[in-house]
Amino acid sequence: MKNKEFVTKAYELARKRYATLDIDTEKAIEKLQNIPLSLHCWQTDDVTGLEHTENELSGGIQVTGNYPGKARNIEEIRNDLVKAASFLGGNHRISLHASYGDFKGEKVDRDQIEPRHFESWMKWAKENNLKLDFNSTSFSHPKSGELTLANPDKSIRDFWIEHTKRCRRIAEEMGKYQGSPCVMNLWIHDGSKDSTVNRLKYRSILKDSLDEIFSVPYSNMIDCIEAKLFGIGAESYTVGSYDFYLGYGVKNNKRVTLDTGHFHLTESVADKISSLLLFTPGIMLHVSRPIRWDSDHVTIVNDDTLDLAREIIRCDALDKVNIGLDYFDGSINRIGAYVIGSRATQKCLLQALLEPLEQLREYEADHRYFERLALLEEAKSLPWNAVWDYFCLINNVPVGEEYIAEVCKYEEEVTGKRR
Template sequence: MSTIFEQAKAKYAKSGVDVESALEKLKTIPVSIHCWQGDDVVGFDGAGALGDGLQITGNYPGRARNFEELKEDIKKAFSLIPGKKRLNLHASYAILGADKGKVDRDEYTAKYFEPWVAFAKEIGLDGIDFNPTFFSHKNMKNGLSLSSPDEEIRKFWIRHGQACLKITEYLANEMGTPSLMNIWIPDGFKDVPADRLTPRLRLKNSLDEILSVPYDKNKVVVAVESKVFAVGIESYTVGSNEFYQNYAASRGICCLLDNGHYHPLEYVSDKIPSLLAFYDKVALHVTRGVRWDSDHVVLFEDELKEIAKEIIRNDAAEKVLIGLDFFDASINRISAWTVGARNMQKALLWALLMPHAELKTLQDEANFTKLMVEAEELKTLPFGAVWEEYLKRCNVAGEDWFGEVEAYEKKILNARV
């Protein structure tokens, strides 16, 4: 008697989809999972609270307060997430030890991230990605960092970026896979600026100075991330999409697309193939904006599916670097990680279970009627049975995974005061 999974395979086969091939391909696609969901983006270097265009809401019990607790929570969440995983770190998560308060971000070196490397190797991660932290710091003067007219402030942040380049190369060497270093700054103005150009010229010069530090481009992928606006900088963002896409193209680096960082009717799923026409690499921060860049937990929704389809249908799984970026302090943080990461993997599987070659042919033949019919029929194929089989093969809990989170909360999280 055939199993539900075998029945699902047969149904997909009728549509020209090889389920076994899809499952094997999914195992090879890494997703970089962000550390900052676990502690509400507080970090370890003394900032203590968010600021500079970032905001998080909620006070759910059990926030990780130190490295040991954050490691414990990451380990638990990752045990519930299938597939190949990477860790995404911000510089503010440096393990400073006795040097806390004695060294600033412009003096960070690889030694402050050695404990993270040991942890990543311990739990078998594919690699570590990295982000300079240009926020929640006393040197964010008047809301500006790399674009500041204060030369001392600007130089401080340039040194921080240069230090992070060296740290990122160290992470790549230690983990044996290339590491992404993503640059996002919250620079901008609350009201209409008197000068839009000069801050961008200062930012361009600052980025050039950061990139003047020699680094191995085969090991370090540098990306720049734009944003349309943020709290406190509603009228003008220095690092706009147009600025960064031109900067990246002219400097031979990568653009990072965060799907919460654009106008509501702009879709990252449409931007991915546009950039693939010109760039060897495209980086993503997958999130869920509700009315604005609110970094809600990623759900299995249409835009996520479209993002995954553009990665898979264009054979770009090795070109598009997938990272997650959401944080919610109003719900259990382990659950937030797990739901978001599993949904990213679900979307990739959804895309892998589509006969893209056939659908493209129908489009080229202008057979739009059949294209619509075929695309709609795919929506009711037994996707859930294939997903459950994937979880089983990855030795990860199935639909009952939340019971493990509830037990962890009762035993570990509720003991944190």
């Protein structure tokens, strides 16, 4: 670290500046240190997975770009994940899709996966001080089609019910092994490209499928259900809409997953947090950057991400919100995409932790709205970036733009040699 003295001095000035507002930067740093992000494994290889079949991306999944160096096997995926995590302060998690099992060349269909196919992942995660989360994989399969868990065809529906049951069992074993509940997310692409006259029928089928899937209780995993506004090939109707999963989650005490790319672009996803916290046991966040649609661009520090972070902190909900990343950009250096998005999420959380919240609440309680707005504006230019640089310094990860050269070095020595 060539600017260690400069970073330390800048932090001391920032610490004193924040102290004038009764904000303890040391406490903010400590809290940030203990907020795990769940890094999505599918950024390494453009959602290809490890089933070694001829399955092409389907179910509305689309990755643009063909930047060289994507991971081609389980070893390269793991190496890339470790490298990406090395740029982050704190201890983090890895989110796996079911299609990333360690199948060792064996052809294992989705309704046959077992915990043994993920044992090496559990050991690898423990060796690298990481925890695992999990996702069922209903897309990119010959039986995906337009409908999976909402399919009127019982044979196809039963296939996906069995797959999802097995995913929950795998997540339970992961949670037991790592001594930390494994967050298991359920998302399906089911829907219709054009208008349907059977909205209730498909949602009724999906409800019954979910009831069967969740009939077995587990204590070492957390169920989450993820909605979507629309998808490619399902533009007119999505069975698992936000209203559907919100109702199901409230009724059945399930966490609802909020993916920032799965709503209308003018909707505030942050505004949903306080409502969900009143009626569901918690929330799973999938943080990405939608541009005109669910395009899964790399997360950056913008108003949407900042609003999410602020709402979590303002609701004192760090223990009820799991934060995962969910974007896949094949047009730029994939490790760089991880680092930009994950550090941006941490930067937003830090800014939220450094907000003069008690003073703002006092102004609001006294109806001093001018003072509230003025302080909100002035807080935007407080020296949070000096606190961020110091957080990176004490975690022995690159400060500021220093990570750019290290990512490029990894590309030169590792990913750039993949053909």
